[in-house]
Amino acid sequence: MTWIIIIIVGGILGWLASIVMRTDAQQGIILNIVVGIIGALLGGLILGPLLGGASITTGAFNPMSLLVSFLGAVILLAIVNLFRRGRVR
Numbered sequence: 001m002t003w004i005i006i007i008i009v010g011g012i013l014g015w016l017a018s019i020v021m022r023t024d025a026q027q028g029i030i031l032n033i034v035v036g037i038i039g040a041l042l043g044g045l046i047l048g049p050l051l052g053g054a055s056i057t058t059g060a061f062n063p064m065s066l067l068v069s070f071l072g073a074v075i076l077l078a079i080v081n082l083f084r085r086g087r088v089r
Helices: 002-020 029-051 063-085
Strands: none
Touching: 002 029, 002 063, 029 063
């Protein structure tokens, strides 16, 4: 049951991150889910120790874990845009 919630929340976070980074028109629902989950892992590794929260992939769904996962997805999209277009946007 936890994996279903991670997929749904990861998709929503990936979609919100793509809106913030203005890449929403280029990606579909599957890519939003992938960006949300990989961004949550990245955020948990980088931002988790700094902000004191875990990512959603650990099963924690509190506001801090959602923020860490969202910021991780934004960072992931910024890195992809940097390599793809040569700028962050």
